[in-house]
Amino acid sequence: MSTESPSSGLRALLREDLRAEKPYGAPQLTVSAALNTNENSYPVPDEVVADMLAELGEALPTLNRYPDREFTSLREALSAYLTRSGTAIAPDQVWAGNGSNEVLLHLLQAFGGPGRRAIGFTPSYSMHSIIATTTGTAWTYGRRSADPERLFTLDADSVAAQIADAAPQLVFICSPNNPTGTAVGLDVIEAAYAAAPGAVVVVDEAYAEFARPGTPSALSLLAGRERLVVTRTLSKAFALAGGRLGYLAADPELVDLLRLVRMPYHLSAPSQAVARAALRHTDTMLSTVGAVKDQRDRLVTELTSLGYAPVPSDANFVLFGGLADAGHTWQGLLDRGVLVRDVGIPHYLRVTAGTPAETTAFLDALAALGPTHRINSGDTN
Structure with a gap:
């Protein structure tokens, strides 16, 4: 009888170039503001x-x-x-x-x-x-x-x-x-x-x-x-x-x-x-595009005011930097019911432009985390 575990045996059968890979996926969690996968927050009319x-x-x-x-x-x-x-x-x-x-x-x-x-x-x-x-x-x-x-x-x-x-x-x-x-x-x-x-x-x-x-x-x-x-x-x-x-x-x-x-x-x-x-x-399906773009631009403006470094965006999301520890901030936002995306770039997170209420929830949660989450934590602007 083989002493090899089923999982290790199957992995040995997997193509060699795939053995070190991990499945693609973003967290699907029940939160008040899910802003991690760049979905359109508005339902189908x-x-x-x-x-x-x-x-x-x-x-x-x-x-x-x-x-x-x-x-x-x-x-x-x-x-x-x-x-x-x-x-x-x-x-x-x-x-x-x-x-x-x-x-x-x-x-x-x-x-x-x-x-x-x-x-x-x-x-x-x-x-x-x-x-x-x-x-x-x-x-x-x-x-x-x-x-x-x-x-x-x-x-x-x-x-x-x-x-x-x-x-x-x-x-x-x-x-x-x-x-x-x-x-x-x-x-x-x-x-x-x-x-x-x-x-x-x-x-x-x-x-x-x-x-x-x-x-x-x-x-x-x-x-x-x-x-x-x-x-x-x-x-x-x-x-x-x-x-x-x-x-x-x-x-x-x-x-x-x-x-x-x-x-x-x-x-x-x-x-x-x-x-x-x-x-x-x-025309009906695209009627929310303008509203989403408004929230995207609002994110850029208000993230700057909070002392972070958003990247000007042509999409329905904003990548923002200036974070002392992106993973720590991600968890802090999640603890406050806001889910954003850690894309693996040091000191950066990505947030989807959602409804006005979702955008407010994100900005309020980020502000509540305080200046210690910024690289320049002495800046209280």
């Missing part, structure tokens, strides 16, 4: 819920049949929505999945894998590197600026040089960037594309709808760039995190290649129905 129920009423009796494998009507709705931005996007340029993470998985399955490399610029969305690892794709951790005047930003020359050194098959650029909230200029995207003639360049725009006026979208660069991809989601601005619908826009040929790696009928009929209904009510 009643009129949209009613339309979703009507769509589901038509879809549910047909669940004995597989859903539309090509999610044709959903792609048409997504292309119409993207075209509202001023750049014409055709249905055959659109792909969708169960959250943008599945879309990212499809890209890495198709263009990454053993013997191939991807690069991203940290700190950034951790799932880019995690999904790369799960597909056997080597990962290069690119660098963002450490200059206090340009902290966490990217410039075209630096990005181009790092890409040239890495020689990747995929490049990931997040704009607005998670967890820093910083947006990227189109010159950076153009430089990345030019520096990577053998790579697919992925611009993750999950938070694009929250960007400040004048912030450009990489959608405007798609024409004539067959290796450029822009990913989006309905989770954030559309308040549909539980709906799990992410999508991308790219060259039609690139979209066609993703069919090689997707699972058959990967988007369920209920998922397609809910997303179609949400997109029919685009």
Whole structure:
């Protein structure tokens, strides 16, 4: 009889490159203000819920049949929505999945894998590197600026040089960037594309709808760039995190290649129905974006007044520094019913812009912790 424990035996069977990894996940706790996962704090409006129920009423009796494998009507709705931005996007340029993470998985399955490399610029969305690892794709951790005047930003020359050194098959650029909230200029995207003639360049725009006026979208660069991809989601601005619908826009040929790696009928009929209904009510679903941006800007202003160092944000969250011990402050806020995100950057935490009441709860809790939580604890401003 083997004396080896079942758990150690199974771990020995696990792929070697996964044995030291930990599952991705953020705490899901019952608190008065859950501001750790960048969800939209506003519920789906009643009129949209009613339309979703009507769509589901038509879809549910047909669940004995597989859903539309090509999610044709959903792609048409997504292309119409993207075209509202001023750049014409055709249905055959659109792909969708169960959250943008599945879309990212499809890209890495198709263009990454053993013997191939991807690069991203940290700190950034951790799932880019995690999904790369799960597909056997080597990962290069690119660098963002450490200059206090340009902290966490990217410039075209630096990005181009790092890409040239890495020689990747995929490049990931997040704009607005998670967890820093910083947006990227189109010159950076153009430089990345030019520096990577053998790579697919992925611009993750999950938070694009929250960007400040004048912030450009990489959608405007798609024409004539067959290796450029822009990913989006309905989770954030559309308040549909539980709906799990992410999508991308790219060259039609690139979209066609993703069919090689997707699972058959990967988007369920209920998922397609809910997303179609949400997109029919685009203006209603996006009606809270302005309110969220107001709270984001309020966070930047009031965190500064409290003596912390918030990073100007184009997303629905704010990364703020100046903390003596980020973990200690995280726990102190949680003890007061406020859950924020410790993103692993020393002296920084990230807070989602929620409702006015949630924002007040966070600011009040942070203020109650007192100046000892700041690096410069002698500053009582």
